[in-house]
Amino acid sequence: MISIQRRSGSSLRWNVVCFSAAILCAFLSSAALLALSGGDAVKGFSALFTGAFGSQNALFGSLAKATPLLLVGLGTVIAFRAKIWNIGQEGQVLAGAMMAYWASLMVGSLPYWVALTVIALAGLLGGGILGLLAGYLKTRFGTNEVISTVMLNYIVIFFLAYLLDGGPWMETGVTVAYHQSPPVNPSLEWPDLFARGAGKLHIGFLFALAASAFCAILIDRTSLGYDIRAFGSNPTALRFRGTNVRRLLLVVMLLSGALAGLAGAGELFGTAHRLRAETLLGIGSSGIVVAMVGGLRPSGVMLAALFFGALKSGAIYMRLQSGTPAGLVSAMEGLVLLFFLCAVVATKFQIVRSNVHA
Amino acid sequence: MENLLSVQNLTKRFGPVTANDGVNLEVRKGEIHCLFGENGAGKSTLSSCLYGYYRADSGVIRFKGEVAELNSPADALRLGIGMVHQHFVLVSNFTVLENIIVGSAGTGLFLTKSDARRKISELCESCGLSIDLDREIWELSVGEQQWVEILKALYFGAELLILDEPTAVLTPQQSDQLFRILDGMRMRGLSIILISHKLREVMQSDRVTILRKGRAIATVETSETTAEAITALMVGHKVSKHVRDRSVEPAGEVLAVDRACAIGEWGEDILKDVSFNIGRHEILGLAGVAGNGQKELFETLMGVRALSSGGFSLEGEAITKPTSREMLDRGIGFVPDDRSLEGLIPEFGAAENLILGWQRAREYCRGPFLDRRKMDALARRKIEEFKVVTASADLPVERLSGGNAQRIILAREFLHSRGLLLANQPTRGLDVAASEFVYEKILEKRAAGFAVLLASEELDDLLRLCDRIAVIFKGRIMGIVRPEETTLLELGMMMAGDAKDVQRTVQ
Ligand SMILES: Nc1ncnc2c1ncn2[C@@H]1O[C@H](COP(=O)(O)OP(=O)(O)O)[C@@H](O)[C@H]1O
Ligand SMILES: [Mg+2]
Numbered sequence: 001m002i003s004i005q006r007r008s009g010s011s012l013r014w015n016v017v018c019f020s021a022a023i024l025c026a027f028l029s030s031a032a033l034l035a036l037s038g039g040d041a042v043k044g045f046s047a048l049f050t051g052a053f054g055s056q057n058a059l060f061g062s063l064a065k066a067t068p069l070l071l072v073g074l075g076t077v078i079a080f081r082a083k084i085w086n087i088g089q090e091g092q093v094l095a096g097a098m099m100a101y102w103a104s105l106m107v108g109s110l111p112y113w114v115a116l117t118v119i120a121l122a123g124l125l126g127g128g129i130l131g132l133l134a135g136y137l138k139t140r141f142g143t144n145e146v147i148s149t150v151m152l153n154y155i156v157i158f159f160l161a162y163l164l165d166g167g168p169w170m171e172t173g174v175t176v177a178y179h180q181s182p183p184v185n186p187s188l189e190w191p192d193l194f195a196r197g198a199g200k201l202h203i204g205f206l207f208a209l210a211a212s213a214f215c216a217i218l219i220d221r222t223s224l225g226y227d228i229r230a231f232g233s234n235p236t237a238l239r240f241r242g243t244n245v246r247r248l249l250l251v252v253m254l255l256s257g258a259l260a261g262l263a264g265a266g267e268l269f270g271t272a273h274r275l276r277a278e279t280l281l282g283i284g285s286s287g288i289v290v291a292m293v294g295g296l297r298p299s300g301v302m303l304a305a306l307f308f309g310a311l312k313s314g315a316i317y318m319r320l321q322s323g324t325p326a327g328l329v330s331a332m333e334g335l336v337l338l339f340f341l342c343a344v345v346a347t348k349f350q351i352v353r354s355n356v357h358a
Numbered sequence: 359m360e361n362l363l364s365v366q367n368l369t370k371r372f373g374p375v376t377a378n379d380g381v382n383l384e385v386r387k388g389e390i391h392c393l394f395g396e397n398g399a400g401k402s403t404l405s406s407c408l409y410g411y412y413r414a415d416s417g418v419i420r421f422k423g424e425v426a427e428l429n430s431p432a433d434a435l436r437l438g439i440g441m442v443h444q445h446f447v448l449v450s451n452f453t454v455l456e457n458i459i460v461g462s463a464g465t466g467l468f469l470t471k472s473d474a475r476r477k478i479s480e481l482c483e484s485c486g487l488s489i490d491l492d493r494e495i496w497e498l499s500v501g502e503q504q505w506v507e508i509l510k511a512l513y514f515g516a517e518l519l520i521l522d523e524p525t526a527v528l529t530p531q532q533s534d535q536l537f538r539i540l541d542g543m544r545m546r547g548l549s550i551i552l553i554s555h556k557l558r559e560v561m562q563s564d565r566v567t568i569l570r571k572g573r574a575i576a577t578v579e580t581s582e583t584t585a586e587a588i589t590a591l592m593v594g595h596k597v598s599k600h601v602r603d604r605s606v607e608p609a610g611e612v613l614a615v616d617r618a619c620a621i622g623e624w625g626e627d628i629l630k631d632v633s634f635n636i637g638r639h640e641i642l643g644l645a646g647v648a649g650n651g652q653k654e655l656f657e658t659l660m661g662v663r664a665l666s667s668g669g670f671s672l673e674g675e676a677i678t679k680p681t682s683r684e685m686l687d688r689g690i691g692f693v694p695d696d697r698s699l700e701g702l703i704p705e706f707g708a709a710e711n712l713i714l715g716w717q718r719a720r721e722y723c724r725g726p727f728l729d730r731r732k733m734d735a736l737a738r739r740k741i742e743e744f745k746v747v748t749a750s751a752d753l754p755v756e757r758l759s760g761g762n763a764q765r766i767i768l769a770r771e772f773l774h775s776r777g778l779l780l781a782n783q784p785t786r787g788l789d790v791a792a793s794e795f796v797y798e799k800i801l802e803k804r805a806a807g808f809a810v811l812l813a814s815e816e817l818d819d820l821l822r823l824c825d826r827i828a829v830i831f832k833g834r835i836m837g838i839v840r841p842e843e844t845t846l847l848e849l850g851m852m853m854a855g856d857a858k859d860v861q862r863t864v865q
Contacts, residue, residue: 005412005413217727221727221728221730222726222727222728223717223718223723223726223727223728224726226710226717226728227717229703229705229706230703230706230710230714230717232705233703233704233705233706234698234699234702234703234704234705236699236700237699237700237701237702237703237714238703238714239662239682240660240662240682240692240694240700240701241682241686241714241715242681242682242683242685242686242687242715243682243683243715244681244683352413
């Protein structure tokens, strides 16, 4: 007699089983997708793996791709743990990059490390302000944050398009206009921790690691983290018990947006070196996926960011090697998310073999 | 009489907690069988096993003589065991009829509607229940919604109906009606398992099985026993009812409310010229039918609802534009009537809930960090002092029984308050022993010099505990009386708004 029951606690062994199964399913269905799109699954996956982990260069490349995902994911965790559905990470990444770029135009005369700090802070500020704006709309007018954050994404995207397409930040004096800014002042680029050929890892990686520790401590060990978790579980009781929940909501949106903004600044000054929408779009939405797959826990998000970073990094190599379509990686990301969400549900149940009632 | 249901040796564990420990239970055809026990005795767990929501770890359930394999509520319903939940599972913009037949097997909604209507009308008639099948759920009172749940179970052919604390959400009149309906069902030969810890209701059943700490202690014929005997069986000893110590006289003035008015969402008066005061060593009772402004009064005093005019003062100091933060800092303890919504963070354990409101207080923090060691130490102390039954200090309180959850709130409020305690329905949903525990603690606070505002629907309790009783009706104080100078009848009239002859206020 076998039956499926809701379980009253959680078991580590069963969690491992569920998530392994999710990875396996995601892997198999991705292989099927690869085969369907006319590729050779074995060759494709081996190229993917080589591109992600095959060499020291590849490994650092994966970490570089993981960096912005980790930052965005952490920002998402802060908001989602409070059940505040900030899904404006795309816009917040862009806003961070834009604010940082703007700051970089003005700090040329400062000492290097001061300038670097100012630029990073500007990134935090840009994303933070955008998050704060959505928070303000919610506390002041009751606007649903899901809608406001998505709408703000569009505003930011079009504002950037204006700036880069005939606006003040457009690169001039080139024969073909690329909807991009001129390169940032090379003396303001973020330093690399590692650089060999295509494998580069900039200092933003350290920022992301620091942010992970910050978030882990914040959520589990501080009064603010207590408020965040309590707000997610029962905002009414929190309000009745002396917490200014409006202010809390603003703080959460500020922090959440700021981390996404820092990701944008890092991408701009660490890898892309010029402001250009294409290099930044997609980071926000992948970061949300990373947060979900990471179970809204900083440690989980670190693993998930590494996984998706490797996927993105390996995918470039896979495309070069086996000519698979670019959209495939997004589809694989989606499949991983899907199976992980299934696994999360599965962990809440147990399979019971018993002979009671007999 | 034959047994419809028989349970032998049923055991159900949740981790280290044994919720049901070798329980035996027999339910006859055509009887109202009451499960009676303190909070956490295992009543809900037992009924969840019976309707297939939980699977027992061991034991045999026989229904109509046959061993029943209950793997899901659907299995139970197929056999004829139905459950009425405390939280109704109804679609609010469907009609009564639609709600009842939704989920019935096979044929489309429209084909079965006229058949269903006939069948349901018959059911209604035979149970003495009158309800308009075409009204939508949101138009119905809580009591009527409960009828719909009952009808739904009957429509699906339930011969045994389980009701888990059905009257917790009802007014006294509604629960009287419910009992008339249950009586009608018993006449038709249906069996009912009724979970309750209100003695008045228990005494209306045919037989009572008393559960204590997961074990079925005894099954008795109600007609052959007394309320006192059942209570003693339930707690394992005699319960003494606490009364206030009359040698301690109220003095001074801690809280003074002066013509407080509040206006609702639609511009209606929620509170109208409410005035009263409470002194040290005084319990002021607040009597009234639920929904007459008690909740709003507590909310304004706690700073989470604004007054439109009037105000109040604490220790002689006028409070203007209070916030919940300020009121907590001034040492006001608050026990809300809706504890899961207003008093607790359901996903937090006892340890974290015990500092809710004080998560930034120096006692429990080091800088911006929570001091887990101090929190855990506090939790250990309070769990012991307030006899909270929980597997661990970190087990989410949403998994605790109502009584245990309430103990956590009380522990927190008694610990952090200084001088004024506001308690709105602190014993709602609690059994006799747990209620007395709460009252004992409140009387301790009175002895310590606290002013207490105690709202309750249990008039007997107010009469023995309070120094004075204020009666509220439609947001107005109809009068303030001394317990020794009033009667239940007089209180009842004032609660119904009939105060022309009795309006008076004692200081
Ligand atoms: N899902 C659960 N997980 C862990 N413990 C539980 C669960 N449900 C009930 N319990 C525990 O089992 C005991 C019996 O609870 P319950 O059946 O709800 O009691 P009652 O309904 O009589 O108040 C309590 O100690 C309670 O904490
Ligand atoms: Mg119960």
